[in-house]
Amino acid sequence: MTVPDRDWHNFRRTMARLEAWGLTDSSVSIHLAGLGAEQVSRLRHEAQHVGGVGPTDYAHPSDAAVRQFRDKLKRLVKLGGKDLVVPESPALGGFGHRIHGGLYNLDSLKHLEVLIALRRGGLLNEMMRTKDRRLIVQVGPGWGGFALQLKALCPNLTLAFLCPPESLLLSSVYLMSLFPDARCAFHGPDDPEVDWANYDFVFTPGADPPSLVGPPPHLLVSVQGFESMTGMEVSGIVEWAYEAGCPFLYSLDTHCADEPDTTAASVFGGAYWSHEIPVMPVGFDEVLDGLAWGATVEAQAQRAAQAEPRYRNVIGWRRRIR
Numbered sequence: 001m002t003v004p005d006r007d008w009h010n011f012r013r014t015m016a017r018l019e020a021w022g023l024t025d026s027s028v029s030i031h032l033a034g035l036g037a038e039q040v041s042r043l044r045h046e047a048q049h050v051g052g053v054g055p056t057d058y059a060h061p062s063d064a065a066v067r068q069f070r071d072k073l074k075r076l077v078k079l080g081g082k083d084l085v086v087p088e089s090p091a092l093g094g095f096g097h098r099i100h101g102g103l104y105n106l107d108s109l110k111h112l113e114v115l116i117a118l119r120r121g122g123l124l125n126e127m128m129r130t131k132d133r134r135l136i137v138q139v140g141p142g143w144g145g146f147a148l149q150l151k152a153l154c155p156n157l158t159l160a161f162l163c164p165p166e167s168l169l170l171s172s173v174y175l176m177s178l179f180p181d182a183r184c185a186f187h188g189p190d191d192p193e194v195d196w197a198n199y200d201f202v203f204t205p206g207a208d209p210p211s212l213v214g215p216p217p218h219l220l221v222s223v224q225g226f227e228s229m230t231g232m233e234v235s236g237i238v239e240w241a242y243e244a245g246c247p248f249l250y251s252l253d254t255h256c257a258d259e260p261d262t263t264a265a266s267v268f269g270g271a272y273w274s275h276e277i278p279v280m281p282v283g284f285d286e287v288l289d290g291l292a293w294g295a296t297v298e299a300q301a302q303r304a305a306q307a308e309p310r311y312r313n314v315i316g317w318r319r320r321i322r
Helices: 003-020 063-080 106-120 124-129 145-153 165-178 231-244 264-268 297-305
Strands: 097-099 102-104 134-139 157-163 184-186 201-205 219-223 248-253 259-263 272-276 312-318
Touching: 003 165, 063 097, 063 106, 102 106, 106 124, 106 145, 106 219, 106 248, 106 312, 134 145, 145 157, 145 165, 157 165, 165 184, 165 201, 219 231, 231 264, 248 264, 248 272, 264 272, 264 312
Parallel strands: 134 157, 134 219, 157 201, 184 201, 219 248
Antiparallel strands: 097 102, 248 312, 272 312
């Protein structure tokens, strides 16, 4: 079976699962549900409404835009180390700026910043070295970009995803294309428990945690995943992680969907002691301009007067007593 045929087969098989769970009519856009084999071969081009990053953003960039992007990538590599760099894959229509032979886009830099925060927080190096399989639960995997980077660096991890149906469709097809030998489980409503240690990826639709058999999760991750959830849903997932004995939590979020004045970190503060991990002087969606560098006294003063970055890297340690 050719790679395009395999991707098309995985797409149709995942759509069939969503249909069996009754999750296609209201939760998967007509556009995605109607994709053909040729469109699936460039699936990354069809996911802009999920990830917010599209190929048109990189079609005809100005020299200044590429230079600012390259400067930010260089700064991140200096902070985190070359060993954390995982370029964007060209599979399924991957796109970005071509730098030193690799593709990089805004999501690439965002995910690299998350990895740096996890390293600075004392979590990533241990996950990269461990011989024991660990379970990582990610809330809202988007199109699968962060999972790609984390799995590439930490092959002995099982990643379980709590996915909106469209995210489940996009991320599962993408990750199965990049990791064709991966063992995958799809856990729907009322399905029996899954022994997660037997799989590389476990995909679950919705916000309800899957029924998993085995040791507790090592880390609960949200890379903007909490932003699409209500405060009550976030509290429910955090409570599940706490009761399961999950020792660590990571969040790159601003607020919950129904509470614009409530930060995601404040929702899990009762169960996890949260600590911000500074990485960059700007948010992942901002460039390193003169103000960010603070090269002059005037720039430093203006930067100090600006609002703090909207997105913060927060790691939570499980509280022993609440």
